[in-house]
Every structure is written in structure tokens, then in C-alpha cells.
Amino acid sequence: ENDILSKLPLRGKKVLITAGPTYEAIDPVRFIGNHSSGKMGFAIANAAANLGAEVILISGPSHQQIKHSFVTRIDVVSADDMYNAAHTYFNNVDIAILSAAVADYKPKNIANQKIKKKDSSLVMELTPTKDILASLGVIKKNQFLVGFALETNNEIENAKSKIKRKNLDAIVLNSLQDKGAGFATNTNKITIIDKDFSEKPFELKSKIEVAKDIISEIISKIN
Ligand code: CTP
Ligand code: CA
Numbered sequence: 716e717n718d719i720l721s722k723l724p725l726r727g728k729k730v731l732i733t734a735g736p737t738y739e740a741i742d743p744v745r746f747i748g749n750h751s752s753g754k755m756g757f758a759i760a761n762a763a764a765n766l767g768a769e770v771i772l773i774s775g776p777s778h779q780q781i782k783h784s785f786v787t788r789i790d791v792v793s794a795d796d797m798y799n800a801a802h803t804y805f806n807n808v809d810i811a812i813l814s815a816a817v818a819d820y821k822p823k824n825i826a827n828q829k830i831k832k833k834d835s836s837l838v839m840e841l842t843p844t845k846d847i848l849a850s851l852g853v854i855k856k857n858q859f860l861v862g863f864a865l866e867t868n869n870e871i872e873n874a875k876s877k878i879k880r881k882n883l884d885a886i887v888l889n890s891l892q893d894k895g896a897g898f899a900t901n902t903n904k905i906t907i908i909d910k911d912f913s914e915k916p917f918e919l920k921s922k923i924e925v926a927k928d929i930i931s932e933i934i935s936k937i938n
Pocket of ligand 2: 817818819
């Protein structure tokens with residue numbers, strides 16, 4: 716019916732993407748969060764949609780915007796919310812790319828009322844959040860599952876152990892040792908490692924270009 720659309724390499728594919736930070740409530744007015752902007756995940760969503768994919772973008776609190784008729788955006792706040800949303804859609808997708816900077820810990824108890832300050836120090840008990848990526852690795856069938864790894868040391872080794880531990884098909888490593896890579900920047904420098912541990916390093920580029928590289932790599936690996 717539509718010649719141009721039918722030539723798009725991700726036409727007919729469904730892609731799940733997580734992006735941004737998560738916020739873990741402490742009390743009604745406070746949270747634990749991180750500096751993730753969501754830029755990388757939103758750029759990946761856009762790149763995939765531009766190649767014809769139907770994209771489910773699950774985003775933590777982020778100021779990023781996306782206007783693409785192939786992208787459905789689902790806004791969540793906490794790691795638990797993101798976990799539930801990811802599990803709602805995962806069984807129905809072909810590719811899942813988890814780029815969100817999910818909080819590793821959340822307060823064990825959320826105070827119902829604002830915690831008042833005292834002169835003494837405050838001790839708060841934290842409990843681990845669920846690992847969304849690892850939980851999808853456990854239930855995956857034919858989905859191509861891609862994680863991210865943000866490392867400061869022993870990067871390649873740590874990224875490879877995440878591939879094994881979380882049952883991934885590939886991981887996108889960004890090293891904070893690289894200048895211009897990371898959270899608040901518009902650029903990123905990545906290495907893509909696949910499940911056979913072959914490593915493909917890329918130059919420092921804009922996140923828009925990095926997103927296109929990630930999607931191209933995935934397309935080459937699923938075909
Ligand atoms: N991730 C996730 N759910 C979590 C924590 C992480 O889905 N609760 C995902 C991230 O989206 C990313 C990958 O796991 O794709 C790796 O995240 P990272 O923070 O690098 O690794 P962790 O396993 O959390 O280990 P650590 O922070 O100790 O390095
Ligand atoms: Ca982490």
C-alpha cells in the first residue's frame with residue numbers, strides 16, 4: 716500500500732525504550748533522583764521511529780519532548796512504576812532498549828507527612844529497587860534485549876558481566892572517563908558490546924548521531 720513506508724527497515728517492528736531518571740519518594744515533597752536528562756533515550760526513540768518502528772517510550776521525569784506519530788510516550792515516576800510499565804509492554808515487542816538511569820535504591824518507608832527537621836542527624840534506610848532489565852532478561856523469548864552500562868572503571872569488564880548477569884543481546888557502554896560523555900551533555904561516546912563479547916567503539920558524537928548508530932547496530936544484528 717505504501718511504498719516508502721514498506722522500505723523502512725523497522726517497519727512492522729515494535730520497540731520498547733526506557734529513558735530518563737526515576738524519582739524515589741522520601742515523603743510527600745522529597746525524592747531521591749539523579750541527573751539523567753533523558754536525551755539519549757528520547758533520541759533512540761526518534762531514530763527507531765524514523766526507520767518505521769512502532770515505539771513505546773517509557774520515560775521517567777524528563778523535560779524532553781517528542782513529536783512523532785509512531786511514538787507512544789508513557790510517563791512514570793518511580794522505578795516500581797517503570798518496572799510495571801515495562802512488563803506491561805515487553806511481551807508484545809521485538810526489541811527492548813533500556814537506557815533509563817533507574818535509581819538503584821529507594822527509601823524503605825515513605826513518610827506520609829513531610830519529615831520535619833531536627834538538630835540531630837537523619838538516618839534513612841534504603842532498599843534496592845527491582846532491576847527492570849534483569850527481570851526482562853529472565854522472561855525474554857525472541858526479543859532482542861539491549862542494556863546500557865555507565866561505568867567509571869573496569870568499563871569493558873563490568874559491561875560484559877552485565878551482559879551475562881542480565882541475559883542481554885547487547886550492551887551500550889558509556890564511560891564517564893570519556894570527556895563529553897554522560898548525563899547532562901549533548902554528546903556521547905559509546906562502545907557497543909554484543910553477547911559474543913565483540914566490541915565496537917564509536918567516536919564522540921551528538922546523542923542524535925549516537926542514537927542512529929545504536930539503532931543501525933541493532934538492525935544489523937537482528938537480520
Ligand atoms: N537498570 C534497570 N533497572 C534497575 C537498574 C538498572 O533496568 N533497577 C538497567 C539500566 O537501564 C541499564 C542497565 O540496567 O540498561 C545497567 O544500569 P547500571 O546502572 O549501569 O547497572 P546496575 O546493574 O544498576 O549496576 P551498578 O549501578 O552497580 O553499576
Ligand atoms: Ca545502577
